[in-house]
Every structure is written in structure tokens, then in C-alpha cells.
Amino acid sequence: MTAIKSESGAQHARIHGIGAYRPSRVIPNSEVIEAIDSSDEWIQQRSGIKQRRWATPEETVLFMSVEAAKQALERSGVDARQIDCVIVATVSHMFQTPAIATKIAYDLGTDQAAAFDISAACAGFCHGVSLASDMVRSGSAGYVLVIGVERLSDLTDVGDRGTAFIFADGAGAAVVGPSDTPGIGPVVWGSDGEQYDLISQREDWRDVIAAEHPEMPHLVMQGNPVFRWASYVMAKIGQQALDRAGVRAEDLDCFVPHQANMRITDAMARSMKLPETVKIARDIAEQGNTSAASIPLAIDRMYAEGEAKSGDVALLIAFGAGLAYAAQVVVLP
Ligand SMILES: CC(C)(COP(=O)(O)OP(=O)(O)OC[C@H]1O[C@@H](n2cnc3c(N)ncnc32)[C@H](O)[C@@H]1OP(=O)(O)O)[C@@H](O)C(=O)NCCC(=O)NCCS
CATH class of the missing domain: 3.40.47.10 (Thiolase/Chalcone synthase)
Structure with a gap:
């Protein structure tokens, strides 16, 4: 029987850099309660939220992702061409297909990195970090870019008092790569x-x-x-x-x-x-x-x-x- 070769990667993985993008529109509670029967006091007391950020039309899922990713790459000292895989956790990229990850990888200038979206809602970023850590340690990727991005304002009913004050927009990214010591614990x-x-x-x-x-x-x-x-x-x-x-x-x-x-x-x-x-x-x-x-x-x-x-x-x-x-x-x- 023909034996298939297997590979292994770095002994350990860690996060090398984190980046963020906050949309420009600041929406205080006073603006949210214009459409719902609520108050600034109630929202702060029940949720701790004073204000949130909602994206402008120009601040798309793609735009915010690329901005956060560029910052994460810069802070980690990793070049986009070293990224072997881009994982994007999101529920608010409005296309069923294709995944936004391939476009992000292209716009960042990765060397045709593997790229895909995952749907695990608010748990998506930690799922992505776990996958990335396993990839680095198994040898299927050198560096992995994990992005968490949402434009939940597109999916929020501003007249629903149960959700209108909660959801918001933004993007964050992490570069995961090899490490001499353990930097990401078991998921x-x-x-x-x-x-x-x-x-x-x-x-x-x-x-x-x-x-x-x-x-x-x-x-x-x-x-x-x-x-x-x-x-x-x-x-x-x-x-x-x-x-x-x-x-x-x-x-x-x-x-x-x-x-x-x-x-x-x-x-x-x-x-x-x-x-x-x-x-x-x-x-x-x-x-x-x-x-x-x-x-x-x-x-x-x-x-x-x-x-x-x-x-x-x-x-x-x-x-x-x-x-x-x-x-x-x-x-x-
Ligand atoms: C949404 C949330 C803040 C509501 O708080 P709550 O304490 O559970 O509120 P309830 O739905 O039990 O309602 C309590 C009272 O507040 C009222 N109320 C509900 N929404 C209100 C609002 N936006 N403003 C003012 N009053 C409101 C209700 O009518 C109810 O009034 P009553 O006691 O006179 O009947 C809270 O349930 C929550 O944060 N849940 C988790 C949400 C979350 O984390 N989601 C993301 C997970 S990824």
C-alpha cells in the first residue's frame, strides 16, 4: 500500500499582533431611543452600553476588515505575503457566496492565501483563533490571519426595543503564527x-x-x-x-x-x-x-x-x- 507522507508544523503557536477598526459614526443612547420606548438610564443599567459605533455606507465589511488586518500585520511585523490562510468570522457579509475572505486576502496582497468565512456568530473569533493555532501546529499554514467583522446595523431593527440598543459594527484581526513557547491554550x-x-x-x-x-x-x-x-x-x-x-x-x-x-x-x-x-x-x-x-x-x-x-x-x-x-x-x- 502506498504510504501518504504527513507533515507537522511549529511546536507552538501564538498571536503575533492584533488590529482593530472602529467605524466613524458614534451613536449615543439618546439617538437609539428616538425609535424605541426606552431611556439612556435603562440601557446603561441593563447592558452597560453608553454608545455604539455604526458603519457608514463606505465602511463595508471588506473595508473594515482590510483596515483591521493591515494594522494587525503592521503590529506583528508580518508581511501580507507570509499569510497562508485568511479566516473571516462574520454573520453580516450579505452574500451567500463567495466568501468575503478571498477578496480580503487579495486586497491585502497575500500570495493567494487559502481564504474562507466561518459562521459561528459572536463565538466566531475564538473559533478562528483555535483553527489558526491548529493549522500552525499541524503545518498546514505558517501564518494565519483571523478576522472578526460585523455590520450588525444592517441586520438590526431600530424599532425593536429588545435588540436596537445592543448591536453594533466594527472589525478586529489577529495574526497567528509559530512560537517558541505555548501562546494559545487548548480550546x-x-x-x-x-x-x-x-x-x-x-x-x-x-x-x-x-x-x-x-x-x-x-x-x-x-x-x-x-x-x-x-x-x-x-x-x-x-x-x-x-x-x-x-x-x-x-x-x-x-x-x-x-x-x-x-x-x-x-x-x-x-x-x-x-x-x-x-x-x-x-x-x-x-x-x-x-x-x-x-x-x-x-x-x-x-x-x-x-x-x-x-x-x-x-x-x-x-x-x-x-x-x-x-x-x-x-x-x-
Ligand atoms: C436584552 C436585555 C438587556 C434585556 O434585559 P432584561 O433584564 O432581560 O429585560 P426583560 O426582557 O426581562 O424586560 C424587563 C423589563 O424591561 C422592559 N424593557 C425591555 N426592553 C426595554 C428597553 N429597551 N427599554 C426599556 N425597557 C425595556 C420590559 O418591558 C420589562 O418590563 P416589565 O418588567 O414592566 O414587564 C438582556 O436580556 C440581555 O442583555 N440579554 C442578553 C443579550 C445578549 O447578550 N445578547 C447577545 C448574546 S451574543
Whole structure:
């Protein structure tokens, strides 16, 4: 029998650089409540959100991705031609096909990198980091670019008081590549399809077209069960990611959960008994919930505000529609 050769890659992987792009339009709560029966006070109290960013027509998924990716490449000192694979986590690239990843790879000037989109909603970035880490260590890629990007304002019903104040736009990127020491811990990931309907597009595109007055199939969410699930179940997943990486809560420098709701972040931190020395990402206050983009955007703000630095050990945990989730401990670049 003919034996097939197998290959292996770097012994370890790490994130080499992180980039971010925040859209130019700042939307305060006062603007959101023009269309819903709500108040600035209620929104801040229930979600921690003060303002969010919504993209202009020019700030497309492609544009924001390329900007965030260029920054990540520059910060990592990696040339676009060294990128062997581009993974784009998004739910708001409006084409069923082709994937936006191939266009991003082309516009960045990669040397015909493999490129594909993944759909894991708010958990997409951590899924991408895990795939990238495995690729680098298996030898199927030298450097991988992971992008989380959303224009959720396209999918948000501004008249829906359950979602209008939450969702936002932006892009974040990470360059993952070889490392002398472990920089990305084992992923703890999974799904709960029994709760498939809790966050979803309102209807199938075919039903949209068949309607007499077609409307965008906006995102709909059962906020309360999502809140309970995220607050209680996700803390256990975070703890498992710490255990799998052999890191104790007191060894952590930063906690960077998906920026879904400030109260969910606080509930998780309490459940995991994170000591006060652990810096907690709170980008949601200024940025809203940007789904797949939220974790790299949140890390970017922690650098900017002096709360995170190169070499810090951070727990990332992302969760959302599906329901899908993924968590890992990483060393920040
Ligand atoms: C959306 C969310 C903030 C709503 O908060 P909540 O405390 O669950 O709110 P409820 O739906 O239970 O409603 C509580 C009250 O506020 C009211 N309310 C709901 N939306 C409101 C709004 N935008 N403004 C003012 N009041 C509102 C309700 O009518 C209800 O009033 P009542 O007590 O008089 O009946 C919260 O459920 C949440 O954040 N869920 C998770 C969302 C999330 O993270 N999604 C992304 C996951 S990836």
C-alpha cells in the first residue's frame, strides 16, 4: 500500500499582533431611543452600553476588515505575503457566496492565501483563533490571519426595543503564527442546538422574497434566556479553559469575554471568582455588541488604556447564536 507522507508544523503557536477598526459614526443612547420606548438610564443599567459605533455606507465589511488586518500585520511585523490562510468570522457579509475572505486576502496582497468565512456568530473569533493555532501546529499554514467583522446595523431593527440598543459594527484581526513557547491554550468549545432559536435572523431569505412587502430579516433575540445561559453556563466553560491551560484565576492578567452585556461580564467574573488584580475588558460601554469583532476590539482598547500589555495572560471566551461558544487562554502579543 502506498504510504501518504504527513507533515507537522511549529511546536507552538501564538498571536503575533492584533488590529482593530472602529467605524466613524458614534451613536449615543439618546439617538437609539428616538425609535424605541426606552431611556439612556435603562440601557446603561441593563447592558452597560453608553454608545455604539455604526458603519457608514463606505465602511463595508471588506473595508473594515482590510483596515483591521493591515494594522494587525503592521503590529506583528508580518508581511501580507507570509499569510497562508485568511479566516473571516462574520454573520453580516450579505452574500451567500463567495466568501468575503478571498477578496480580503487579495486586497491585502497575500500570495493567494487559502481564504474562507466561518459562521459561528459572536463565538466566531475564538473559533478562528483555535483553527489558526491548529493549522500552525499541524503545518498546514505558517501564518494565519483571523478576522472578526460585523455590520450588525444592517441586520438590526431600530424599532425593536429588545435588540436596537445592543448591536453594533466594527472589525478586529489577529495574526497567528509559530512560537517558541505555548501562546494559545487548548480550546474549550461546543454548541447547544436545542437553543437554536434564541438568537436568529427573523426568517429565511426565501420567505422574505415571497412576502408581499419584503423586509430585511432582522436579528431577533430572546434576551432573558440568552442572559441566563451566558451568565451561568459560560463561566463554567471559562473555568474549563483555565484548567486545560493549567492557569489559575490568580495567574490571569486579563479577562476578555465577548462584549455582549456588561452584566453578563460581571456575572461570569463573579462565578469564576476572578481576583481584583485581573483586568476586565469593558469595551461594550463605548462600542456596543459587535459579535465576532468584539474580542479583538476589546483587547485593542485594553492596550490603548494601559490595561493590557505584551506578555499578559488573558482568558478569552466567546458565545452567541447557535448557541455556539469557544474559550481559550492566550498570551497577548
Ligand atoms: C436584552 C436585555 C438587556 C434585556 O434585559 P432584561 O433584564 O432581560 O429585560 P426583560 O426582557 O426581562 O424586560 C424587563 C423589563 O424591561 C422592559 N424593557 C425591555 N426592553 C426595554 C428597553 N429597551 N427599554 C426599556 N425597557 C425595556 C420590559 O418591558 C420589562 O418590563 P416589565 O418588567 O414592566 O414587564 C438582556 O436580556 C440581555 O442583555 N440579554 C442578553 C443579550 C445578549 O447578550 N445578547 C447577545 C448574546 S451574543
